[in-house]
Amino acid sequence: MKRFLTSLLEAALRRAVQKGRLPEVELPQVVLDYPPEGRFGDYATNLAMVLAPRCGMSPREVASRVLEELEGSEVLSRVEVAGPGFINLFLKDEVWFEALRTACLQGEGYGRVDVGRGQRVLVEFVSANPTGPLHIGHGRIAALGDTLARLLERAGYRVEREYYINDVGTQMELLGRSVYARYCELSGLRVPFPEEGYRGDYIREIAEGILKEEGRRYLEVPEEEAVRRLAERAKEVILGWIRDDLERFRVSFDRWSSERSLYEAGEVQEVLEELRTKGLLYEREGALWFKSTLFGDEKDRVVVRASGATTYFASDIAYHRRKLQRGYDILIDLWGADHHGYVKRVEAAVEALGYGKERLKVILVQLVNLLRGGERVSMSTRAGEFATLKEVMDEVGVDACRYFFLLRRAESPLDFDLELAKRQGEENPVYYVQYVHARIASILRKAAERGVGVPPPEEVDLSPLELPEEREIAKQVGLFPEVVEGMALSLEPHHLPPYLHRLAGTFHSYYNKHRVLSEDRALTAARLLLVQGVKQVVRNALELLGTTAPEEM
């Protein structure tokens, strides 16, 4: 609707200029806003105020000349000039009421838009090191990334989800050493625990498991080999946990991409060669540097250390090249916000490889402060006291958990207090929304019990709907597609909960005042279509959030 009105206004502007009602000036981008109150209409634009100085006319004068060109529109019931020069647009009631019919007819497909036009997008997220279970911060990124992916799918993009596994280097070695140490301990040998090792109990669990299954064979091979093989075993175990947790969290990936495979396929060497050929590498103090400053980074970055070992950055360049070569139009990376210093160098790498910087969009997600009764819970994996995603799912449930994570925009830190989440229990916003769905399901059950048939949507006469609340509800339903579009374009899924909450609030209020099922058959039929439309939108929106829409609660 917004899109339609925008083009309507653009056309009106052009006509006004053609007819000489407005001087030939550069026309501004038409931006439609949602005015703060109903009395200012369904949509409003300030374009007359933007245009006025260029035309040498007063804003109100410009506005009224544009309005002349809008007369007789099929969808508008009224247009007005208001305040300092706003143009307020009032839609005909039928336009919104018809959205209810559309929602019912399109069902699950309602809210599908096509801003993506089939572009291919890769969303890479979570990508936690396989050195320990997922914690709550990963959960936030998982919820955000998955909802973003669902959103983009609904907005007409071809989306794939990918998890990048950092399975080489220091972390892996440390993992192997930690498991080895516990393994030795369990076999009755005293060995020093590695300085920076992973101290969580899960390491002992893994060591126990291996001991049980394979006995003491790792004591009979050289330590270095044992460490290497134990790291590999531990990685598999931990990745299994990660997969399980994510599956339960309703997040699934199309591809798990391993860092090591980049080395094995020679892609790291290849990309270094490519950069060398382009003259973007140089040697200094024994190390090999990438000239990232040429592309806006603050300083050049090392890709091969003096020791001959490549850096994490080097494989990350190779990884991004691999992704780009697979032909995606857009790459989206979700990272923890502590990596923000890393953004510029990866953007630089993408550019250096000959791809536009706009192909890569990095979304930084602030970490979660986990609180328990107001007290901060430490989340260091090394120290071994972390709040795992699993624990949180057990405690507050997947629905509430996912909804909660989507409540704030990615860049703001999130305080997650478990005690609070439990205490809020029934007043949790997710239940408020789910309750709408359950309530409507209940009404429909009741209608069936009473033998009140629900006619096919295309046959229902909507004219009995005339209450302002009904118009408002229908409008909220009608806005869903453009809400989806807006979130997909801005990559900001956090607007969904407020939208849902508003729809739910409007509905609950209406429900308490008016009855759906009554003696008046025509009115009942119309209202049944109304609630079905609401139910469908709630369901579709909850689906985007990865939250269930229960028939009863």
Added chain:
RNA sequence: GCGCCCAUAGCUCAGUCCGGAUAGAGCGACGGACUACGAAUCCGUAGGUCAGAGGUUCGAAUCCUCUUGGGCGCGCCA
């Protein structure tokens, strides 16, 4: 020291990209509503120098500058 992000109601946050009308929610607080399709709901009340100062503008929470306070980054770590 340099760079990035942030500061809006008692608390947690939208709104900032693209300046516009009386700055919005939730939670918490207080007072009401179930013999009605589900009270996990509803109705009402209270609550604001948009951190501070200056600037641009017809108009600033929004743009610019400075100050204060907080977070993060600045490795041949990942």
